[in-house]
Amino acid sequence: MVKRILFFAIIALPLLSFCQDFSALWQGHFSFNEIKDLSYGGNKIYAASTNAIFSLDVNTNEIEEITTINGLSGETISTIYYSEDYQLLVVGYENGLIEIVFDNDDNVLSVVDIIEKSTIPGQNKRINHFNAYQNKIYVSTNFGVSVFDLERLEFGDTYFIGDGGAQVQVSQTAVLGDYIYASCIDGNGIRRALVDSANLIDFQNWQLVTSGSWYAVEAFQENLYATRTNNRMYQVSQGAITEVAAYSAVPRDLRATNENLLVATTNRVFVYDSGFSVQVEIPVNESFETNYTSAMLGEGYVYIGTTDFGILKVPVANPDTIEEVHPDGPLLNIPFSLQIEPNGLWVTYGEYDLYYNPYPLNNRGFSHLKNGGWINNRYSEVFEAKCLNSIAVNPLDNNQVFISSFFSGLLEVNEDVPTVLYDETNSGLESLVLPNDPKYIDVRVGASTFDNNGLLWLTNGLVENQLKSYNPSNNQWRSYPLKEIIPKAFDNNGFADIVIDNNNTKWMAAGYSYGVLAYNEGYGSNGIKAIYSEDENMPTTFVTALALDNRNQLWIGTEKGIRVLYNTSNFFDDDSAEVDEIIIEEDGVAKELLFQQYITDIKVDGANNKWIGTVDSGVYLFSPNGQNTIFHFTKENSPLPSNSVRDIALDENNGTVYIATTRGLVSFQSGSSATTEDLRSAYVYPNPVRPGFDMVEDKVKIKDISENVNIKITDIEGNLVAEAQSRTNQRYEGFNLEIDGGTAYWNGKNLANNLVASGVYLVMLSDLDTFETKVLKLMVVR
Template sequence: MLKRVAIFIICLCPLLQFCQDFSALWKGHFSYNEIKDITEGNNKIYAAADNAVFSLDTQTNEIEELTSINGLSGETISTIYYSEYYELLIIGYDNGLIEIAFDNDTEILTIVDIIDKPTIPSTDKRINHFNAYQNVVYISTNFGISIFDLERLEFGDTYFIGNGGSQIPVSQTSVFGDDIYATCLNGNGIRKARVSNPNLIDYQNWQLITSGSWVSIETQDDKLYSINTNRSIYQIINDGISQRFNYPDLPLSLKSINGNLVVSTQNNVFVYDSNFNIISQIAIEASFDTEYTTATIDLENIYIGTKDFGVLKTAFNDLVTFEEIHPDGPLLNTPFSVQTERNGLWVTFGDYTSRYVPTPFRKHGVSHLQDETWKNIPYDSLLGSKNLNSISVNPLNTEQVFINSFEDGLLEIIDNEPIIRYDQTNSGLESLILSGKPDFISIRLSGSTFDREGLLWTTTCLALKPLKSYQPSTGQWNSYDFTNLIPDPINENLGYSDLVIDDNDIKWTGSFNFGVIGFNENNGNPILKSIKTEEENFPSINVTALALDKRNQLWIGTDLGLRVLFNTSNFFTDENVRVEEIIIEEDGIAKELLFQQSIADIKVDGSNNKWIGTTDSGLFYFSSNGQNTIFHFTKDNSPLPSNTINDISLDEINGIVYIATKKGLVSFQSGGSSPFEDLESAFAYPNPVRPNFNIVDEKVKIKDISENVNIKITDIEGNLVAEAQSRTNERYSGFNLEIDGGTAYWNGKNLANNVVASGVYLVMLADLDTLETKVLKLMVVR
């Protein structure tokens, strides 16, 4: 096999770059249910989903994933092609990006030539098809044809083959005899040119052989076939066209494989022999209610891409038995809300706009990651609940989950089974009321959370009594009126964002037009107050995210920046309440943290540090006071498939951050955890520390420690090696021993900054509040 050329070629071309593999700390949770394209080669089937690829080894049945975790861009895939000769997979995208994954190599080559072409409109850069011929690939795009040299890994010419050299959409190319043929859309016909002509960049060397709009073209041995948008397949003979068949649906793909012709429509796959005799026709299987997207074959099996079940495999000699093939994953790659639970995660995909509009309705199911396996609940099982968004897990019964619908009320799920939908007929929930439409029903729940007593609190948009409480154990509902603050909810406030409850049992919610709203039950005499004005230092009245930190300070995200309410206890008594910006120093200049950034979500971890997601600038991780930026993850420096963050959820037991983006779900192993109430469960690992463990970089973890603790590490003779104290030696501060919530990290170095020798070390823990102590023994072998 001819391998790719030496790496120095890459260095010579500034438009080629290798992307990093992030699999050490990141994990992708992508959906592979909808398949965009399939290709085959070297005993593998490659299938492209929305923005990720998986391969099936047809001999071992082993499945491997290729995602943004491995270096893919996360953009929307349009087509793929595998070259057996060069042992590489080429991936094309809607935006014109091309990436190459090499066999037995973890690096991804990114090619941005088409993206960076200023003469081509961004809407016309889509990659439609790859056609390999000799050492080059002809790339069909929405502007014409580009050439990529697989041997030199570099771009060649671009052909604008429309009349007068105009840019026209080319759907597919094929080399037949001495000519290259191109099918074109939008009435631009089929065009051909001599493949050996060195001047194909001149549009005058391209001949129009027939008019119309054509979606594909393929060579099958000594025959040439093409499909028109009229749903017919034609054989091209001496540049004349002869109709062979008219399909009930427009064919979506046309491929020539092993001497056979494969035509895929949304309801059927047709396989023809070299004389256009049909070998197999595979219709939609009743147990797989879906649409087909594409297909390929090997000598024994047919592999069909679908919209809902990944790849369906069926044998030529048994066309009634289907095997569903795809990696485990959630239903969709559009997560809107996520919520962790012990060893699990709930995900919803229903949404509403930034102006709290639910349409178009999202009839999507719900996904539940449980014990590292995805349980997907389809929409048909959700009792008609559309636009499902925020999720609340009952802390007193984690099998009981409540999910808000932004149209149909509140859905209750027990042990993964939807059991009831609460609406205006069976609960305290109420529909918005439209003048002149008494029968109109729309119950739009957004924020929700449980309090310490197991009471569920929710907010209903466009309602007179938007704040509701529900006691699952008794079925009792209570409603709280906001009309003193918002007399006309239909016209004065479009909706509510997050709902949080502080240490004093005050309910806080963000609103579209009234800033932050605080609600105090006040022993039956409710108090309601809002702050939103410029005088109160708000950058915007539209509050999009709220979070309470470990000091009961309220962190506030708006569509124009970040604010903090430092003193929440005097909110209702102080007439001059103000929120404050976080001022940081950058290059000697004082600046406002996240100035005019649109904030999507805020979460606080066990160390009181802040995870903040934005709508277009990725994900930030700040120190507890916001003064230090620990991480800033974007598409360019991390596996985030999009810089648009929809939601964040923290698994503080396992130190995992789940990040829902516009184009998929990923998680980051932050390592931090929530502190424990005592030191009883504290332990150190790995123990013993063996020679093959990279102690400096991977670090010894001291887990399950309490919130306010002092840690001393000594050798067996009592000599101090390292020391740390909560709130002093915080993580990411550069100390040899750092504390992050309920976990401490030691890099194996002593006070002289040298890695310690082999021996037994004592880890002495002392809780500074309770005076509890504990000693752990740690063996280091070097």
């Protein structure tokens, strides 16, 4: 009841806002392997990953996720604290944001006071620690200490406690006796002040207890303990410090329970009893090679936060028994490239920069979402292949996948097991050649895709022949020269994308210098051409994404907007070929669609709608011709954890849209699906429509329809109730009967815009191209 009263009390406060729950249509696919902080309360362990949280019920072992789907911001979490008294979780972020997650409530409260403080530099706003005392939380930050009132959910005073009132980095606070203590980094020591003083805002009331740089300070059993940057722990008393422990690694976490003091270093956890004797010591286990980040004690177990395995649950009585605990998810929250397979998704973590520079090289593995569960291959399992990026699934064998490495070559994966790494020694791939270091090996494989015949086409950067093909059925490699467009190996650093059209032309986004490059070996010497100049209406030479739509039109994403090549069939024969911008009308003014926007990806769904990702404006869904904006998702109006979108993947079997951002992976249930070749498998559901079903909101679906279809719905006496046609009554345009690719949606209303009565209705389908027909019966019970 207290919490509900709080809701009404804080509505008018200016620096608070509520974020909604999006779980109806969205799903999060976050990694919980790297744990930033832990908190315990209400019989639950709360664990914060980079930008998402999960809870573990210590009694039932039930796991629940709290992500952007539930209203979290998606920013980088730095610390958390659960208040049992107020039944809420407080989340602190590196950018200074604080969010409040209430128990059994769908809303998340955002507190932006620190973010909006113009007097504090951005790098100083990081939230380092929460320390609860009475009805307040002392918030340790990189600028000092702020006080947050848990009862009123508002900030009080801010204390700048450095010499002369300077902003100093406070790592942690603790209250012991009459004093509050603050441990500080950067040589600013440990400082204290009377906790009940009415004038803590005056820096002169904060006394320097001892100098040095300190990671943490904690009160335990009437004593004060602190960890220092020299990897030692001290007892602090009356201005004197006494060393009580030395560690071989950095002490990352220091916290106390009623009976124990816990210290987590990067490689060990120590649990001390009230006499400061080590009750249990838990080193890093060889089966879980990782770094420790934090530790909690509860119900006879030590819960250890790690950088690679989520929580490790260790019994105090038997520390050799270790259980890995975290929700199922991908390896990391920095997806780089996505690739759909039937009812599955592949994810890599890249990466290379704007100029196709993979340095510093990364070691990240890859992930596979299969049958609803995640299969993760870590770096140790991928033959040390670095900078994994583009993914290609063999259309003739979906269990065979090829993953490009922008340093090590090409990784072949069979049945989720990496089997071969192709490089300059065992394939047609080539290493770049450095004039001053001819022995240096760097095999940069980027954009790749399969053609319909099962031939893999891939790009090999910074070499003479930058287009390759590989036939997995006979292990045959071929190289194709692109010198007519790219004269020298180092003239083009890489390719952003490659797609293949109905004429077997390979369209490539040729780095930042050569725009769109087309290659078709069937045209002989005339089968290579590029389009990138202003005379051809290109806004820039830097092309970032390509997509062929259902009409074989090429959509081109650049660093400065969108272009479309409508006539791809005659491209090699057309000496005056040029691309077109899309002009839309907005408030009566003609404008170019996505003018000057940096486009990161383009995907086409079953209804020929265009999903377009951007570098800083989220995701758009446009109608087939780009004239209508159906959706525009940003982190402000959706669960996107970031407005910087890296890749998009569409599962046309179930209408799921996967969106990879710089801060994690989410999916949206669009409902769109691919069309079928005929009407044989068409069906309608739910059938029957029962009284509890809301036809207006949830709609009756007619699935597996062909591309160009007319649909008539009549009553049993033949009276027309609703009618639609594929290219006229498109979804999101307000019709009672709408068609979106392979699915039609009926809201249960007739031509008079009234809900139909109970009865039997006939759904008559007619393919306008083949003249095939099919009739479905639908029972409606209201």
